[in-house]
């Protein structure tokens with residue numbers, strides 16, 4: 001049990017190679033929050049915050065989008 005190989009953190013030359021301009025970044029551009037209009041953040045894209053994301057989700061749950069919700073109670077244990 002002897003590891004004599006020093007682990008290198010990362011190749012410095014590789015870092016230079018992957019240098020890309022911020023303009024060409026794959027990240028999505030900030031857009032106004034569909035809920036309040038504020039600029040969105042990557043963490044809760046495309047909403048400005050998790051709260052706004054929840055608000056939008058609530059719209060669905062509260063019936064704004066008319067979801068057929070019905071209590072389904074199926075306690076039938078079928079073993080055959």
Ligand SMILES: [Zn+2]
Pocket residue numbers: 033034035036037038047048049052
């Ligand atoms: Zn918002």
